[in-house]
Amino acid sequence: MELxxxxxxxxxxxxxxxxxxxxxxxxxxxxxxxxxxxLEKELGVSLFERRPGDILLTFAGKRFIDQASKIxxxxxxxxxxxxxxxxxxxxxxxxxxLPITGAHILPPxxxxxxxxxxxxxLVLVEETTSNLEVLTSRGxxxxxxxxxxxxxxxxxxxxxxxxEIVLAVPPGHFLAEQGIVSLAECQQEAFIFLKKGQGFREIxxxxxxxxxxxxxxxxESTNIETVQSLVAAGMGVAFIPQMVTxxxxxxxxxYLSICDLVATRTLVIAYKKGRYLSKAATSFISMLKxxxxxxxx
Amino acid sequence: MELxxxxxxxxxxxxxxxxxxxxxxxxxxxxxxxxxxxLEKELGVSLFERRPGDILLTFAGKRFIDQASKIxxxxxxxxxxxxxxxxxxxxxxxxxxLPITGAHILPPxxxxxxxxxxxxxLVLVEETTSNLEVLTSRGxxxxxxxxxxxxxxxxxxxxxxxxEIVLAVPPGHFLAEQGIVSLAECQQEAFIFLKKGQGFREIxxxxxxxxxxxxxxxxESTNIETVQSLVAAGMGVAFIPQMVTxxxxxxxxxYLSICDLVATRTLVIAYKKGRYLSKAATSFISMLKxxxxxxxx
DNA sequence: TAAACCTTATAGGTTTTTCCTATAGTGAAA
DNA sequence: TTTCACTATAGGAAAAACCTATAAGGTTTA
Numbered sequence: 239m240e241l242x243x244x245x246x247x248x249x250x251x252x253x254x255x256x257x258x259x260x261x262x263x264x265x266x267x268x269x270x271x272x273x274x275x276x277l278e279k280e281l282g283v284s285l286f287e288r289r290p291g292d293i294l295l296t297f298a299g300k301r302f303i304d305q306a307s308k309i310x311x312x313x314x315x316x317x318x319x320x321x322x323x324x325x326x327x328x329x330x331x332x333x334x335x336l337p338i339t340g341a342h343i344l345p346p347x348x349x350x351x352x353x354x355x356x357x358x359x360l361v362l363v364e365e366t367t368s369n370l371e372v373l374t375s376r377g378x379x380x381x382x383x384x385x386x387x388x389x390x391x392x393x394x395x396x397x398x399x400x401x402e403i404v405l406a407v408p409p410g411h412f413l414a415e416q417g418i419v420s421l422a423e424c425q426q427e428a429f430i431f432l433k434k435g436q437g438f439r440e441i442x443x444x445x446x447x448x449x450x451x452x453x454x455x456x457x458e459s460t461n462i463e464t465v466q467s468l469v470a471a472g473m474g475v476a477f478i479p480q481m482v483t484x485x486x487x488x489x490x491x492x493y494l495s496i497c498d499l500v501a502t503r504t505l506v507i508a509y510k511k512g513r514y515l516s517k518a519a520t521s522f523i524s525m526l527k528x529x530x531x532x533x534x535x
Numbered sequence: 536m537e538l539x540x541x542x543x544x545x546x547x548x549x550x551x552x553x554x555x556x557x558x559x560x561x562x563x564x565x566x567x568x569x570x571x572x573x574l575e576k577e578l579g580v581s582l583f584e585r586r587p588g589d590i591l592l593t594f595a596g597k598r599f600i601d602q603a604s605k606i607x608x609x610x611x612x613x614x615x616x617x618x619x620x621x622x623x624x625x626x627x628x629x630x631x632x633l634p635i636t637g638a639h640i641l642p643p644x645x646x647x648x649x650x651x652x653x654x655x656x657l658v659l660v661e662e663t664t665s666n667l668e669v670l671t672s673r674g675x676x677x678x679x680x681x682x683x684x685x686x687x688x689x690x691x692x693x694x695x696x697x698x699e700i701v702l703a704v705p706p707g708h709f710l711a712e713q714g715i716v717s718l719a720e721c722q723q724e725a726f727i728f729l730k731k732g733q734g735f736r737e738i739x740x741x742x743x744x745x746x747x748x749x750x751x752x753x754x755e756s757t758n759i760e761t762v763q764s765l766v767a768a769g770m771g772v773a774f775i776p777q778m779v780t781x782x783x784x785x786x787x788x789x790y791l792s793i794c795d796l797v798a799t800r801t802l803v804i805a806y807k808k809g810r811y812l813s814k815a816a817t818s819f820i821s822m823l824k825x826x827x828x829x830x831x832x
Numbered sequence: 833t834a835a836a837c838c839t840t841a842t843a844g845g846t847t848t849t850t851c852c853t854a855t856a857g858t859g860a861a862a
Numbered sequence: 863t864t865t866c867a868c869t870a871t872a873g874g875a876a877a878a879a880c881c882t883a884t885a886a887g888g889t890t891t892a
Contacts, residue, residue, distance in 0.1 A: 239538065239610065239614065240537045240538050240539065241536065241537050241538050242537065242850090255868080256868070256869060256870095257867085257868065257869080265851080265852095266851065266852055266853080267868085267869075267870095268851085268852075268853085268854095268869085268870075268871080268872095269850070269851050269852070270869095271869060271870060271871090272850080272851085272870090272871090273850080273851095275870085281614070281617040281618075281621070282617065282618060282621035283617050283620050283621045287674065288868090288869070288870095289674075289859090290858075290859045290860060290867085290868075290869095291859085291860075291867085291868085294674060296813075297620065297626050297627050297813075298617055298620040298621075298626070301616055301617075301620070302613065302616075302617060305609065305612070305613040305616070306613065308609065309606055309609050309610060309613070312602065312605065312606050312609070313536065313606060315602070316598075316599065316602040316603065316606070317536065317578070319598055319599075319602070320578040320579065320580050320595055320598075320599060321578075321579060323580050323594065323595040323598070324578070324579035324580045324595075329594050329595070330594050377584065377586075377591060516593075516594075539879090552839080553839070553840060553841095554838085554839065554840080562880080562881095563880070563881055563882080564839085564840075564841095565840085565841075565842080565843095565880085565881075565882085565883095566879070566880050566881070567840095568840060568841060568842090569841090569842090569879080569880085570879080570880095572841085585839090585840070585841095586888095587838090587839075587840095587887080587888045587889065588838090588839085588888085588889075
């Protein structure tokens with residue numbers, strides 16, 4: 239029994255005439271006859287009572303057509319739903335992002351996306367870099383906004399943005415007036431770092447290593463905003479990505495450019511290698527890129 | 536899109552492995568691959584995410600499998616229902632019958648039938664002979680219990696029973712003591728007939744015509760029981776089929792055999808010519824026959 | 833690192849199914 | 863009786879599904 243046969247039977251029940259039904263089905267009349275006969279044979283009951291001039295439904299036929307119509311409706315609904323997914327009128331896009339970074343770079347892109355694909359549910363997963371690498375390589379996010387370096391070889395990487403890393407020092411710090419700083423001058427400073435496992439912690443350690451010293455870490459936090467507040471309160475100095483720097487009056491550290499080495503971090507979009515990216519996902523990526531190009535964040 | 540493909544996809548979603556799923560479907564693995572690819576192409580979305588060692592459902596795939604499973608379930612249910620009809624665990628049998636006649640001859644057959652086919656709904660339609668002829672020729676009854684003669688050429692006829700017609704006279708009537716009667720003696724009698732349109736009315740008129748006179752009809756009723764009561768009350772004489780005669784004490788006429796001509800009526804089962812008779816219908820007919828043969832009524 | 837292995841996709845040909853045209857068969861209408 | 867309208871059957875062409883063999887891609891094992 240195939241859907242084709244259900245459709246044929248339903249049409250025949252509507253038209254009560256093999257020739258007309260066949261025509262509506264874009265089929266030759268004998269083909270319809272054959273299929274109906276085959277169907278009846280398979281079911282073991284006759285569905286239609288052929289009589290000259292008219293065709294009636296048997297008891298079994300009534301039941302059959304009732305149910306078959308419902309089934310066909312459901313199949314049509316299913317097709318339509320799949321089409322909607324294909325046209326992205328419907329779907330889900332799971333985006334992984336670093337907590338603070340995402341809060342800065344995603345907001346301009348999200349409303350653009352929602353406007354173009356109102357049927358797509360956006361799910362944000364905020365995790366540390368290392369957790370996101372795992373989630374993304376397992377397909378638990380469609381795409382993720384991460385920072386380099388990325389160790390997981392399963393991931394395809396699209397560069398998005400390279401941004402400066404600055405050194406935050408307390409107001410009144412002896413370096414505060416310079417505007418720029420050479421990291422080599424900071425060997426003795428008390429550093430405030432993010433906790434291990436966060437991507438930016440590794441970057442920070444890398445910078446010190448490049449400058450040739452092991453930093454003295456006096457405090458660790460899971461949250462870069464806490465780090466900044468601690469710096470502003472005079473607890474130490476810290477590396478801060480440009481986009482996270484504060485512009486308010488109070489609780490704001492002084493930000494110094496680093497002049498003796500390239501202090502940047504690269505934000506990227508990552509997704510599982512070989513994974514089919516939905517139209518929604520590719521669209522979101524290009525929206526992010528254009529937002530970044532225009533500096534709209 | 537065909538049911539086969541839905542089944543393949545559902546099985547693949549269950550097994551998460553093309554080779555295993557193909558095996559369970561009694562199919563070579565490439566055939567399954569081909570069908571799934573074809574399905575995905577037709578829908579315009581990929582349903583399965585193939586990755587080494589495992590197969591995951593995409594967003595669209597989840598929705599698809601959900602719905603497809605339901606559809607397949609419904610199709611199975613439909614098949615089962617049709618099988619039930621075929622095995623007559625389910626169905627309907629519409630039996631037309633003459634009001635009084637049916638009340639005598641059907642009762643022994645009905646419980647036998649219900650016992651063998653408890654799932655079949657029995658519908659009794661009681662109508663006059665002429666109405667039943669039309670209903671049956673239109674297929675509004677499956678089979679009908681009628682009396683000859685039948686004018687409608689659309690009907691196939693199976694003889695069931697030939698029964699005597701007797702003449703009912705009031706107790707104390709001058710013929711009452713004879714036990715038998717020659718119709719020729721009854722030319723002057725007052726006759727009570729059924730109303731026109733009832734088959735037995737025609738039979739009654741035919742008997743008088745055969746005996747060579749036009750009966751004097753003093754009363755007409757739609758109900759043969761009323762006719763008998765009227766005879767018992769002394770209003771006249773009437774023809775009564777054997778099986779309808781009363782055996783009680785009160786309100787009982789005297790029944791006389793007719794000796795000067797063959798006074799019988801033939802009860803038959805009639806159905807639309809060329810109509811497929813369900814297993815339920817043929818079974819019912821043979822039950823009726825065996826009831827009649829045994830004289831169980 | 834290569835070899836073995838497991839899994840899915842592709843190629844090419846065979847079988848099965850569906851479909852078509854032509855036509856027979858069958859009641860109903862003219 | 864002939865014609866007409868309709869469905870079923872026959873036989874062959876077209877399409878679909880299926881098969882075997884094998885490629886291609888990864889992972890695991892030696």
